[in-house]
Amino acid sequence: MEAVRDLFQIMTRRFGFLNKNCCSAGGVELSLVQSHILYEIDRQHKPSIQQVADALGTDITTFSRQIQSLIKLNLVKKTPDPEDRRVYILSLTTEGMYVATTIDEQMNAYLSEIFSQMNEFERETVIRSIKFLNEAMAKSNQCCTPIVE
C-alpha cells in the first residue's frame, strides 16, 4: 500500500483548519478544544466528566479545568448524579446549545460547499466511504482510541 498516510494527514489537517476557523458563535470566541468539548457533550447522553474526557482522550485533570472555564462562560452545566454522588453529569446550557448548534450548522455549510463540487453519485460514494472507514477504525483494537495504559 502506498502513502495512505499522506492522504489522511492532509485531509485531517484541512478539516482541522475548517474546525479552527469555525469556532465562534453568539459573541463567544471558543478555542478548538472547547468547541470539541461542546460537540461531545451534545453528542453523548448525560455524560459524566470522566466519560467526555475519555472520549476526547484528554487527561482528566486538564479536562476538569476546561469544564470549569466552560461553566464560567455559561455554556456548560454540571449536575450531581443522584445515582452516584461522586459523579457530575455534564450538559449544555441554553446558550451552550445555541453555540454548539451554530458551529454545527457552519461546519455543515462548509462541508456542503465542498460536496457541491461533486455529482450525486460521487457524493454518495465519498460519504459511504467515510462511514465505512469509521467502522473499520472502530473495529481495530490496535489503534484509533486513546491509549489506556
Add this chain to the structure above:
Amino acid sequence: MEAVRDLFQIMTRRFGFLNKNCCSAGGVELSLVQSHILYEIDRQHKPSIQQVADALGTDITTFSRQIQSLIKLNLVKKTPDPEDRRVYILSLTTEGMYVATTIDEQMNAYLSEIFSQMNEFERETVIRSIKFLNEAMAKSNQCCTPIVE
C-alpha cells in the same frame, strides 16, 4: 444533507488518536505538534520557516520557537538561504529523517491494519474517495486553509 460533520468529526478524532500514539521513535518522545512539523518539512522542498508555519497554520512566533526546540533535539537543521538572507531553509537531520520515516511507517502500518478489514474493491473505493475529497477541499476557497486576514 444529513449530519456529514459527525462523520468527519469522528474520523478525524480517530486519526488524531492514531497520530498521538504514534509519536515516539528512535528513543525520542515527540509531541503531536513536533511530529506534524517533521512531516511537513519532509514533504516540502526546501521550505522556509514561514512556509512551514503557513502550511500548518501556526503563528510564526510560536513556530520559530518550536523549530528551536527541534534543532536542540538534533532533528531539524536551519540553513541560511543564499538567495535571500532573511530566510532560513529547513531540513531534517539524518536523525530527524530517521524519526520521521519511522513514524511514517508506523502510521502506514496502523492504516494497513485498518484497511485489511476491507476487500480490494472497498479499499480502492475508500482511498479514491479520500483523494477526491482532498481535491475538493483544495479547490474550495471558503474553507480548509488557515485564515489569512
Add this chain to the structure above:
DNA sequence: TTAATTTATTTGTAAATTGCAAGTTTATAA
C-alpha cells in the same frame, strides 16, 4: 460491619505552549 481498595473529581504546582508587541536584519519600492 469495618477496613481496604477503587473510582470520580478537584487542587497544587511547575513546565510547556501560545500569541501579541516590539525589535533586528535584509530586500524591495518610491
Add this chain to the structure above:
DNA sequence: TTATAAACTTGCAATTTACAAATAAATTAA
C-alpha cells in the same frame, strides 16, 4: 536614499498542560 515590507527572533503574559496528591463517595474484602 528613504520608506515600506518581509522573514525571523525575543520579551513578556496568559493559557494549557499533566503529574502528584487530596477529597469524597462507592465497592469489595475480611
